[in-house]
Amino acid sequence: MIEMEGTDPVGTIARREGGTEPDYRRIGRRHLQFALAMGAWGGLDALLLRTALIAPELLPARTYDALFTTHGVTMLFLFALPAIWGFAYAVVPAAVGADRLAFARAGRLALRLLPAAALGIRAGAIGRLLGLEVAPVATGWTFYPPLSTRMSNPAVDLALVGLLAVVASTVLTAGCLLATVRRRRTVRWLDLDLFTWSVLTAAAMAVLSFPVLAAAAVFLLSDRLLATGFFAGSTGSPLLWQHLFWFFAHPLVYVLVLPPMGIVSHVVARFSGRQLVGRRTAIYATLAIGVLSFTVWGHHMFATGMDPRARIAFMYVTLAVALPSSIKAFGWLATLWRGTVRLTAPMETSIAAIGFFTVGGVTGVALAAVPLGAIYNGTHYVVAHFHFMLAGFVGLAVLAGAYYWFPLLTGRWYDPRLAALHLRLTAVGIAVAFAALLALGLAGLPRRAATYPAAYAPLHQLATVGAALVAVGQLLFVWNLLRSARSGPPAPVDPWAADGGPRRTTTESP
Amino acid sequence: MDTATHPSPSDAGLGPTTLVFAVASVACHGLVRLAERTLPAFLAALGWGPIAAGVVATVGLAVAVGIGGLGPGDSLPRAAVAALAALGLVVWAGAPAIDGLLGTPLSALGWLLVGATLLAAWNADGVVGPDGSGFAATGPLADTDGSRGAGDAGLLRDPRTRHLAGAVGTAGAAGLAAATFAGTGADAGFPVLAVTGAVCGLTAAAGGADRRRPDDPDRGDSPSRADPTPVTGVSDVAELRREWESLPAGVRTAAVGDGLVRAATSLVALSLVLVVDAGVSIAPGRSLPPLSAFALLVGVESLGALAGVAATPAIVERADPRRMLTGGLAVLAVVPLSVVAAGPDVAVLGVLFALFGARTALRPFRPTLGGRATAPPGADDDRRTVPRTPPTVRGAIRAALVLAPLAGGALYALSPVVAFGLATSLGLLGVRELSRSVG
Numbered sequence: 007m008i009e010m011e012g013t014d015p016v017g018t019i020a021r022r023e024g025g026t027e028p029d030y031r032r033i034g035r036r037h038l039q040f041a042l043a044m045g046a047w048g049g050l051d052a053l054l055l056r057t058a059l060i061a062p063e064l065l066p067a068r069t070y071d072a073l074f075t076t077h078g079v080t081m082l083f084l085f086a087l088p089a090i091w092g093f094a095y096a097v098v099p100a101a102v103g104a105d106r107l108a109f110a111r112a113g114r115l116a117l118r119l120l121p122a123a124a125l126g127i128r129a130g131a132i133g134r135l136l137g138l139e140v141a142p143v144a145t146g147w148t149f150y151p152p153l154s155t156r157m158s159n160p161a162v163d164l165a166l167v168g169l170l171a172v173v174a175s176t177v178l179t180a181g182c183l184l185a186t187v188r189r190r191r192t193v194r195w196l197d198l199d200l201f202t203w204s205v206l207t208a209a210a211m212a213v214l215s216f217p218v219l220a221a222a223a224v225f226l227l228s229d230r231l232l233a234t235g236f237f238a239g240s241t242g243s244p245l246l247w248q249h250l251f252w253f254f255a256h257p258l259v260y261v262l263v264l265p266p267m268g269i270v271s272h273v274v275a276r277f278s279g280r281q282l283v284g285r286r287t288a289i290y291a292t293l294a295i296g297v298l299s300f301t302v303w304g305h306h307m308f309a310t311g312m313d314p315r316a317r318i319a320f321m322y323v324t325l326a327v328a329l330p331s332s333i334k335a336f337g338w339l340a341t342l343w344r345g346t347v348r349l350t351a352p353m354e355t356s357i358a359a360i361g362f363f364t365v366g367g368v369t370g371v372a373l374a375a376v377p378l379g380a381i382y383n384g385t386h387y388v389v390a391h392f393h394f395m396l397a398g399f400v401g402l403a404v405l406a407g408a409y410y411w412f413p414l415l416t417g418r419w420y421d422p423r424l425a426a427l428h429l430r431l432t433a434v435g436i437a438v439a440f441a442a443l444l445a446l447g448l449a450g451l452p453r454r455a456a457t458y459p460a461a462y463a464p465l466h467q468l469a470t471v472g473a474a475l476v477a478v479g480q481l482l483f484v485w486n487l488l489r490s491a492r493s494g495p496p497a498p499v500d501p502w503a504a505d506g507g508p509r510r511t512t513t514e515s516p
Numbered sequence: 517m518d519t520a521t522h523p524s525p526s527d528a529g530l531g532p533t534t535l536v537f538a539v540a541s542v543a544c545h546g547l548v549r550l551a552e553r554t555l556p557a558f559l560a561a562l563g564w565g566p567i568a569a570g571v572v573a574t575v576g577l578a579v580a581v582g583i584g585g586l587g588p589g590d591s592l593p594r595a596a597v598a599a600l601a602a603l604g605l606v607v608w609a610g611a612p613a614i615d616g617l618l619g620t621p622l623s624a625l626g627w628l629l630v631g632a633t634l635l636a637a638w639n640a641d642g643v644v645g646p647d648g649s650g651f652a653a654t655g656p657l658a659d660t661d662g663s664r665g666a667g668d669a670g671l672l673r674d675p676r677t678r679h680l681a682g683a684v685g686t687a688g689a690a691g692l693a694a695a696t697f698a699g700t701g702a703d704a705g706f707p708v709l710a711v712t713g714a715v716c717g718l719t720a721a722a723g724g725a726d727r728r729r730p731d732d733p734d735r736g737d738s739p740s741r742a743d744p745t746p747v748t749g750v751s752d753v754a755e756l757r758r759e760w761e762s763l764p765a766g767v768r769t770a771a772v773g774d775g776l777v778r779a780a781t782s783l784v785a786l787s788l789v790l791v792v793d794a795g796v797s798i799a800p801g802r803s804l805p806p807l808s809a810f811a812l813l814v815g816v817e818s819l820g821a822l823a824g825v826a827a828t829p830a831i832v833e834r835a836d837p838r839r840m841l842t843g844g845l846a847v848l849a850v851v852p853l854s855v856v857a858a859g860p861d862v863a864v865l866g867v868l869f870a871l872f873g874a875r876t877a878l879r880p881f882r883p884t885l886g887g888r889a890t891a892p893p894g895a896d897d898d899r900r901t902v903p904r905t906p907p908t909v910r911g912a913i914r915a916a917l918v919l920a921p922l923a924g925g926a927l928y929a930l931s932p933v934v935a936f937g938l939a940t941s942l943g944l945l946g947v948r949e950l951s952r953s954v955g
Contacts, residue, residue: 471715478540489532
């Protein structure tokens with residue numbers, strides 16, 4: 007399929023047919039519901055940790071350590087991944103002309119593993135709520151040894167088991183999606199839409215990278231429970247964990263980023279009234295990102311005493327990733343240029359996402375350079391860069407997808423004014439929160455520390471204001487969707503046809 | 517286009533966004549009020565005394581009165597007012613550390629003054645409107661009968677609705693403040709309140725960005741078109757003197773009397789937190805930090821204000837305005853000294869704060885505040901009316917009362933008993949003058 011104004015097989019095929027919901031739609035919807043619930047929990051963690059930073063008397067430092075750990079693990083593994091897979095399940099089979107999933111049982115098993123993963127990962131918090139002798143994990147989402155090997159808290163073991171469940175779920179989902187495209191596709195490869203290409207690439211990356219996390223987690227569990235010495239003791243090395251973890255985790259970031267890139271490509275083309283500029287190049291760029299992302303893990307370890315030659319090599323390959331990413335951004339902007347832009351909610355959200363992608367990308371390029379990376383790696387600069395990319399780009403692109411596919415999947419419109427308010431709050435909140443953190447990072451303030459010099463209090467307060475604005479925005483988003491799913495006006499089969507849609511303005515781009 | 521299948525924004529309805537806008541505005545209003553009321557305790561935690569609190573309040577009031585005196589055409593957009601308020605609260609939250617961050621020489625007090633200035637538009641003209649609480653305990657900073665502070669989308673045009681909304685917001689914020697101060701002191705709790713208020717302010721700004729002001733020229737039902745109320749700011753002194761001298765003696769006496777009562781209220785309103793902070797630490801049977809107790813008392817005061825506003829129509833309908841005015845203000849006048857005398861007795865303080873809040877019930881009868889200080893329909897008894905002062909005099913009284921918080925702070929620095937005793941004396945003197953004019 008080619009993204010052109012006025013046609014959208016993704017949408018028209020994905021609609022409920024004959025009153026029965028296809029299995030892929032059901033699995034996708036449940037993934038999205040799970041992601042929404044976990045996103046709320048992880049978001050609450052974020053609000054609490056921001057509160058701990060501006061009012062340490064209310065929440066002690068130990069709680070702060072636990073909150074930034076559970077926030078990170080929850081948002082990455084229990085919110086972002088299921089949300090992306092949810093859209094993939096709901097949309098990709100229809101987009102490739104498949105009538106059902108290949109290996110549907112694997113898809114259903116992947117879904118069932120998610121609650122188990124959540125129970126394991128959040129066991130510390132759940133246990134604490136139940137009054138048990140456990141505490142939430144406070145290792146950071148990276149589980150670095152020797153901190154993680156020395157903690158006696160059994161919640162760490164349960165969290166690692168939870169991560170293994172995430173790995174199993176992700177690999178099953180990735181396999182299911184790959185097989186569906188491979189076996190049940192009725193569309194030519196080069197006619198696949200960009201969202202499907204990005205999901206395909208992400209799924210292939212997940213199949214290759216997540217088993218590495220599984221192996222590392224098993225070794226860490228073994229160190230903790232069987233007193234082996236993979237990552238600690240005279241025979242082990244904490245750096246081995248870092249190599250294994252980042253070999254997995256950097257591709258993870260792209261597993262999370264590529265499908266949102268596909269959403270933005272689809273939405274921007276759709277509402278610019280033209281085909282995506284450089285469409286084929288964008289597909290190659292997607293594949294290039296997939297390959298290159300396996301070669302750049304070392305840039306997370308510039309400060310570990312790595313051989314300078316290795317550092318230089320990692321620096322260059324990391325900088326190389328910027329090229330295909332820039333091709334993507336160029337394609338979006340070129341498509342907007344002289345396009346007949348319709349400012350619908352998904353389009354506005356995508357444009358905001360492109361803005362944050364640019365900021366996140368530029369700040370990331372700086373981190374790739376050895377001298378800067380070594381200086382800023384331990385500061386809030388990394389937090390800001392990461393969140394501009396994850397919250398600003400991935401988060402907003404996922405929201406764009408939600409606004410785009412909601413009428414297609416439910417047959418109902420949402421309130422466009424509430425959606426505009428939601429976008430305004432979210433975009434302003436993200437900009438305020440992470441610009442403040444960027445300033446803190448540039449000032450050299452270390453991350454992962456509950457205490458800081460008093461002079462930085464205003465910036466932390468500003469970041470808290472931004473985070474709370476984002477939270478208010480998401481409440482409005484959920485309210486809008488729930489309300490609209492029940493009583494929204496009916497949407498036609500192709501709600502985004504050129505003559506329809508709850509758009510706010512139509513404008514001719516210069 | 518088929519609007520049944522392709523709803524336009526207007527088809528989708530204004531309900532949800534208007535609701536978000538209103539809730540955020542009311543919450544912001546309440547948090548602004550709580551921040552203003554607890555500001556002296558925050559300053560005390562930073563090492564500043566009550567005079568500094570008076571300076572901040574006086575500067576904030578002065579700017580707000582200036583804005584309140586502008587014509588409707590000079591009004592800022594609602595979103596800008598809310599955004600400025602949010603910025604003001606952020607500045608307040610970070611005031612102790614901004615110098616350290618930016619290298620400026622203003623000190624915490626200087627940044628608090630900047631914050632108060634940024635908040636002035638909200639106080640004069642905020643979405644909820646000038647309700648005469650917080651710094652402006654003396655009364656509204658703009659003429660509530662006029663075209664300013666009338667709220668958007670027809671939500672808060674009615675002064676009574678404004679007062680109800682303001683009281684609800686303050687009561688809610690008081691609950692949050694009580695919970696916050698239960699776990700932390702003024703130095704950490706105040707920024708939490710201010711940051712929360714900033715979030716609400718920015719939400720209101722985002723929600724109000726699409727809204728037109730009631731006085732928008734494109735809006736057909738603009739009150740400025742329908743009711744071109746004159747600007748009620750402070751005019752030049754000569755004109756003021758002429759208008760003053762042309763007033764009947766009874767009206768002048770009533771204006772002086774009511775002005776004195778308002779001055780008495782304004783002298784002590786800001787210092788109440790210091791009295792409670794110094795004297796109330798334990799509620800019967802349970803431990804309660806002083807600031808938490810104060811926040812609860814402000815909540816009680818808001819409930820008193822709510823009750824006062826709710827009871828207003830019935831009172832206007834049935835009560836004798838003159839007796840209501842003199843009796844009610846006499847009770848209000850003795851509240852300050854009673855607060856000092858009550859000591860740590862939370863129950864007595866609760867009653868006193870509720871009475872303090874319930875002064876809203878007297879508003880329609882007050883010569884310098886009320887818009888409906890006349891006898892009930894059909895009444896022909898001349899004694900059942902109270903005088904009403906013209907807008908120019910009201911503006912002059914508002915301007916004169918700007919200095920009251922500073923004077924109150926200075927007096928409190930001398931002695932709380934002196935400050936609160938003087939306020940009571942002044943209030944009773946005002947009641948005496950009023951009773952002369954309406955008796």
